[in-house]
Amino acid sequence: xxxxxxxxxxxxxxxxxxxxxxxxxxxxxxxxxxxxxxxxxxxxxxxxxxxxxxxxxxxxxxxxxxxxxxxxxxxxxxxxxxxxxxxxxxxxxxxxxxxxxxxxxxxxxxxxxxxxxxxxxxxxxxxxxxxxxxxxxxxxxxxxxxxxxxxxxxxxxxxxxxxxxxxxxxxxxxxxxxxxxxxxxxxxxxxxxxxxxxxxxxxxxxxxxxxxxxxxxxxxxxxxxxxxxxxxxxxxxxxxxxxxxxxxxxxxxxxxxxxxxxxxxxxxxxxxxxxxxxxxxxxxxxxxxxxxxxxxxxxxxxxxxxxxxxxxxxxxxxxxxxxxxxxxxxxxxxxxxxxxxxxxxxxxxxxxxxxxxxxxxxxxxxxxxxxxxxxxxxxxxxxxxxxxxxxxxxxxxxxxxxxxxxxxxxxxxxxxxxxxxxxxxxxxxxxxxxxxxxxxxxxxxxxxxxxxxxxxxxx
Amino acid sequence: xxxxxxxxxxxxxxxxxxxxxxxxxxxxxxxxxxxxxxxxxxxxxxxxxxxxxxxxxxxxxxxxxxxxxxxxxxxxxxxxxxxxxxxxxxxxxxxxxxxxxxxxxxxxxxxxxxxxxxxxxxxxxxxxxxxxxxxxxxxxxxxxxxxxxxxxxxxxxxxxxxxxxxxxxxxxxxxxxxxxxxxxxxxxxxxxxxxxxxxxxxxxxxxxxxxxxxxxxxxxxxxxxxxxxxxxxxxxxxxxxxxxxxxxxxxxxxxxxxxxxxxxxxxxxxxxxxxxxxxxxxxxxxxxxxxxxxxxxxxxxxxxxxxxxxxxxxxxxxxxxxxxxxxxxxxxxxxxxxxxxxxxxxx
Numbered sequence: 062x063x064x065x066x067x068x069x070x071x072x073x074x075x076x077x078x079x080x081x082x083x084x085x086x087x088x089x090x091x092x093x094x095x096x097x098x099x100x101x102x103x104x105x106x107x108x109x110x111x112x113x114x115x116x117x118x119x120x121x122x123x124x125x126x127x128x129x130x131x132x133x134x135x136x137x138x139x140x141x142x143x144x145x146x147x148x149x150x151x152x153x154x155x156x157x158x159x160x161x162x163x164x165x166x167x168x169x170x171x172x173x174x175x176x177x178x179x180x181x182x183x184x185x186x187x188x189x190x191x192x193x194x195x196x197x198x199x200x201x202x203x204x205x206x207x208x209x210x211x212x213x214x215x216x217x218x219x220x221x222x223x224x225x226x227x228x229x230x231x232x233x234x235x236x237x238x239x240x241x242x243x244x245x246x247x248x249x250x251x252x253x254x255x256x257x258x259x260x261x262x263x264x265x266x267x268x269x270x271x272x273x274x275x276x277x278x279x280x281x282x283x284x285x286x287x288x289x290x291x292x293x294x295x296x297x298x299x300x301x302x303x304x305x306x307x308x309x310x311x312x313x314x315x316x317x318x319x320x321x322x323x324x325x326x327x328x329x330x331x332x333x334x335x336x337x338x339x340x341x342x343x344x345x346x347x348x349x350x351x352x353x354x355x356x357x358x359x360x361x362x363x364x365x366x367x368x369x370x371x372x373x374x375x376x377x378x379x380x381x382x383x384x385x386x387x388x389x390x391x392x393x394x395x396x397x398x399x400x401x402x403x404x405x406x407x408x409x410x411x412x413x414x415x416x417x418x419x420x421x422x423x424x425x426x427x428x429x430x431x432x433x434x435x436x437x438x439x440x441x442x443x444x445x446x447x448x449x450x451x452x453x454x455x456x457x458x459x460x461x462x463x464x465x466x467x468x469x470x471x472x473x474x475x476x477x478x479x480x481x482x483x484x485x486x487x488x489x490x491x492x493x494x495x496x497x498x499x500x501x502x503x504x505x506x507x508x509x510x511x512x513x514x515x516x517x518x519x520x
Numbered sequence: 521x522x523x524x525x526x527x528x529x530x531x532x533x534x535x536x537x538x539x540x541x542x543x544x545x546x547x548x549x550x551x552x553x554x555x556x557x558x559x560x561x562x563x564x565x566x567x568x569x570x571x572x573x574x575x576x577x578x579x580x581x582x583x584x585x586x587x588x589x590x591x592x593x594x595x596x597x598x599x600x601x602x603x604x605x606x607x608x609x610x611x612x613x614x615x616x617x618x619x620x621x622x623x624x625x626x627x628x629x630x631x632x633x634x635x636x637x638x639x640x641x642x643x644x645x646x647x648x649x650x651x652x653x654x655x656x657x658x659x660x661x662x663x664x665x666x667x668x669x670x671x672x673x674x675x676x677x678x679x680x681x682x683x684x685x686x687x688x689x690x691x692x693x694x695x696x697x698x699x700x701x702x703x704x705x706x707x708x709x710x711x712x713x714x715x716x717x718x719x720x721x722x723x724x725x726x727x728x729x730x731x732x733x734x735x736x737x738x739x740x741x742x743x744x745x746x747x748x749x750x751x752x753x754x755x756x757x758x759x760x761x762x763x764x765x766x767x768x769x770x771x772x773x774x775x776x777x778x779x780x781x782x783x784x785x786x787x788x789x790x791x792x793x794x795x796x797x798x799x800x801x802x803x804x805x806x807x808x809x810x811x812x813x814x815x816x817x818x819x820x821x822x823x824x825x826x827x828x829x830x831x832x833x834x835x836x837x838x839x840x841x842x843x844x845x846x847x848x849x850x851x852x853x854x855x856x857x858x859x860x861x862x863x864x865x866x867x
Contacts, residue, residue: 166776181857185776188769195822204818211814212807219803222784226791259800 062117062172065131068095069165076157081150088157089138092164096131103128103514110238110518117172118238121518122374126302129381130167130295132504134160137287139497140389143396144285145197156197160287163189167295171302176225176235180218183263183299187214190296193288194280203283209276217266217273220259227256228310237306244310249317257318260307267300268355270322271329281348282401286392289344293351293388294381301355301377304362305370305517319363326363327446327456330356334460337467343391343403346471347384350427353464354380361442364449367519372441374517379435379505383426386501390420393494394475397487403471408480409487416490417476419498426502428468429461432509437516521566532559533653540657546594546604549661550587553625556657557583560649564642575641579650582634586624593618606661608668615668618661619677625658628711629680632704636688639700644745647696648736651703652729659710659725666718674715679802681708686808693747695739698812699732702771705809706732712802713786716793719866724782726866727856731779734767734849741841747816751825757839765821766854772810778856785860 072088072095079087102124105111110120119127137160145153166186173179187210195207229235232243247253266273277297281289308315333352340346354376361373391401393416398406410417429435439461446453508515532555539552557580564576593614594604601610609615620631627635639647662669685705692698706728713720738760744750753760770777775784783806787799819825 181775181780184774184780188774188776192822195818204823207818207822208811208814212811215807215810216804219807220800222803223787223791223796223800226788227796229788230792 062113062119062168065095065099065127065168066165068098069131069134069161069168072161072164073158076154076161084150084154084157085138085142088161089135092131092138092161093135096128096135099128099131105514107520112174112238113172115236116174116178117169118174119172121514121516121520122305123171123302125374125378125515125517126295126298127168127171129298129378130164130171132500133291133294133381133385134164136385136389136497136500137290139493139500140290140392141285141287142493143491144392156193156287159189159193160291163193163291167299170299174236174238176237176240177222177229179237179303180222180225183303184215184218186296186299187211190284190288190292193291194284197285197288198283199285200283202279206276206279206283210280213266213269213273213276214263218263221263224256224259240310247311247314249314253314254318257311257314260311261304261318261322264300264303264307265322265359267303268297268359269300269352270359271325271332271352271356274329274333274352277352278345278348281351281388282342282344286388286395289388289392290385293347294385297351297355298377298381301358301362301373304359305373308362308365315363315365323360323363326356326359327453329353330360330460331456331463334463334467338463338470341403342401343394343471343475344388344401346403346467347387347391350387350464350467351380351384353460354384357439357442357460360446360453364445366445366448368441369445370519371516372438372445374438375434375512375515376438376442378508378515379426379433379438382501382505383423383435386419386423386498386505387427389494389497389501390416390423393490398484403474405481406484406487407474408476408478409484410476411480412484412487413490415495416498419495419502420472420476422502422506423498424468424472426505428465433505434508434512434515437509437512525562529559529563533563533649537653537657541660544606546597546606549606550591550594553583553590553657554587556654557587560646560654563649564638564646566643566646571641575638578634578641579638582624582631586621589617589621589624593621606664609665610668612670615665616670616673618665619669619673622658622662623677623711626655626707626711627700627704628677628707629684629704630677632681632684632688635704636692636697636700639696639703640694642696644696644736644740644743647699648733648740651699651736652732655703655707655725655729659721662711662714663718663721666714669715671715674711675798678708678710678712679798679805681705681711682802682805683708683808686805689812690808692812695745695747695750695816698816699735702809702813703728703732705806706771709782709786709802709806712798713789717789720782720785720789722866723785723863727778727782727853730849730856731767731771731853734846734853735764735771737844737846737849738764738767741839741843741846747819748825750816751819751823753820754824761821763850765817767850768813768817768820770853772813773806774810776857777854778852781857781860781863 072091075087075091076084102119105121105124110118112118145156163186166182170179170182191207191211195203269277281292284292330353333349337346337349358373358376361369394406395401426433426435429439443457536552536555536559540549543549561576561580565572596611596614597609624631682705685701685708689698689701710721710724742753770779773779773783790799
């Protein structure tokens with residue numbers, strides 16, 4: 062695993078020592094090369110994991126997430142080029158350094174064996190993200206957004222630390238590979254209820270669960286583009302990854318405890334999708350769409366069937382790529398009109414036709430069109446929740462409908478219809494933006510040819 | 521101050537703490553504590569303003585009361601054990617009295633009221649001595665009597681300190697008061713673990729001293745004592761803003777910075793001793809502390825505070841103030857977490 066971590070750390074001297082007009086080129090190319098090395102992880106065994114050392118391992122769940130993380134760094138660097146042009150050189154390098162630090166910590170989180178190591182790196186990802194949101198965001202609301210983000214996550218994760226140390230004292234080790242075999246069934250009692258809550262709240266806040274999702278629209282909207290991309294694509298998946306890992310040691314308590322959270326996620330998914338239909342702010346729409354998709358992942362992780370785990374993993378990867386692409390598209394609008402209001406830049410198909418292609422593909426992926434992996438994820442989750450309780454099919458069907466509605470609403474408002482008058486002199490799309498969108502959508506489409514690699518460890 | 525007097529006072533200060541830590545006779549330790557108090561009061565009065573006089577008087581009164589209580593506890597211990605050796609105490613009354621006396625000396629809640637007032641009235645470097653060096657002597661005595669301390673009293677006082685240190689600092693803009701409330705909260709963390717594993721108290725004290733030293737030295741570079749003044753550091757020394765932010769986040773206990781290490785170790789030790797609710801509550805209450813550190817970090821590093829027109833871009837001269845040990849302290853207070861196993865030498 063050091064073959065990923067050390068090159069990523071070394072991207073930092075690369076940033077600081079490159080020539081002035083080469084910082085973007087160097088970092089993007091080198092991070093792209095590093096992301097190609099992560100494809101080595103595709104060689105996964107079925108029943109066990111690749112154990113690189115005592116500290117790092119990778120199995121079929123963490124490998125696709127790791128690939129997603131590493132793929133996203135060059136994309137975030139490409140997306141940030143434009144809004145940082147006016148900054149002094151040191152600040153550009155600082156920004157890139159924050160992204161690289163975040164990347165290193167995310168790699169270490171997804172591959173950590175020892176659960177306390179996972180916790181430490183999980184918490185450490187907060188600091189670079191906070192700095193990116195607060196220092197480089199654009200509106201005064203970003204201060205509040207940073208505080209909400211930091212404190213919601215910390216409130217949830219401090220009980221996790223206590224619970225993990227308790228588990229270490231009880232079982233003797235927190236090495237995840239051993240825990241899978243050592244874990245005793247958890248009897249139902251009040252103290253075990255509190256312990257289950259301590260484990261899960263950290264990840265539920267991160268996902269986010271519907272009642273605890275207040276930080277997400279703030280953080281996503283106020284963050285600069287790289288921050289939004291990384292937040293939506295990877296940081297939310299940390300919660301999902303944590304849940305999928307920790308539920309394996311928490312059974313059978315989960316069947317008893319999961320009901321309120323299942324209700325919250327199922328209802329929340331409808332609520333947040335519906336609120337998308339009433340959003341005027343484009344980034345806010347995509348943020349609420351993220352909450353809705355993640356609610357599906359929470360539902361899948363909590364009902365703990367093989368199909369639901371596969372659906373959760375597939376959904377996480379699919380949503381990561383789709384949501385990141387949507388944020389990039391929203392950013393391309395923002396850079397031209399300096400406003401996130403959707404109706405200010407409408408009818409763009411006349412002016413930027415190729416960008417419309419990317420908008421179309423992103424919105425179609427968002428509404429889970431066959432044969433994308435979004436559909437595979439959603440279908441597996443819907444089927445497994447149907448088998449858990451027949452009534453959920455009503456909620457799921459409503460969700461699919463409303464998701465389709467808002468995705469197409471977003472597409473039609475921005476692309477179709479009569480254009481607004483003031484966008485006559487829009488700057489044409491850059492090749493960099495087209496590359497960015499292509500690099501998002503091509504993995505998404507290619508994965509629909511072989512979705513086996515993202516279906517997680519229960520395939 | 522006249523250099524001779526300065527040398528005499530500083531050497532008395534250092535000597536007194538050494539006396540307290542190495543003595544095995546209760547009377548000698550008490551004398552050390554008295555010398556400590558006597559030596560620091562003229563240092564606090566370097567500039568004889570009314571505010572400094574008020575701070576010194578408050579300090580004197582509280583510390584003298586504490587010393588009197590301490591002497592009472594020593595005598596009661598003498599009555600019940602007929603010997604003056606510093607070891608565990610032989611009487612619960614003596615133990616409770618001594619714990620309260622040392623709590624007054626340290627500034628643990630509910631005896632914390634003097635800490636913000638005194639810290640605010642004295643110059644920054646003296647405040648540094650007050651909040652770091654002055655804690656060494658009482659903690660060394662607490663370490664030695666730790667087997668006989670009443671658990672309920674200690675845990676109550678420490679949890680109350682964490683609460684009050686967190687809540688009290690929320691409404692402050694004066695940096696010295698903020699550091700005082702931070703000191704109260706950190707003392708709370710330190711004394712929680714005293715009865716379970718005193719070496720963790722020492723670890724926490726060491727890390728706290730390093731972080732507070734870093735913080736005060738950074739503040740003293742710009743001679744800033746209010747949040748407003750701190751927000752101007754981007755103008756004069758931009759790199760200090762990064763260091764201030766990192767040190768503040770470290771004091772708040774965020775991984776991967778050093779400040780996470782004592783909290784993590786304390787939580788681990790407490791869960792080993794089957795108390796699970798207490799570390800959870802302590803950790804969550806420490807978030808209050810993090811909130812006002814974050815506020816300082818925002819105003820220093822993460823936003824550009826508005827400044828008056830004639831202050832727009834200051835000439836960045838080489839700093840004339842001595843940055844004693846600042847780079848070392850910054851590195852130690854932000855990057856020490858991977859070296860956690862090293863602190864087993866404290867055991």
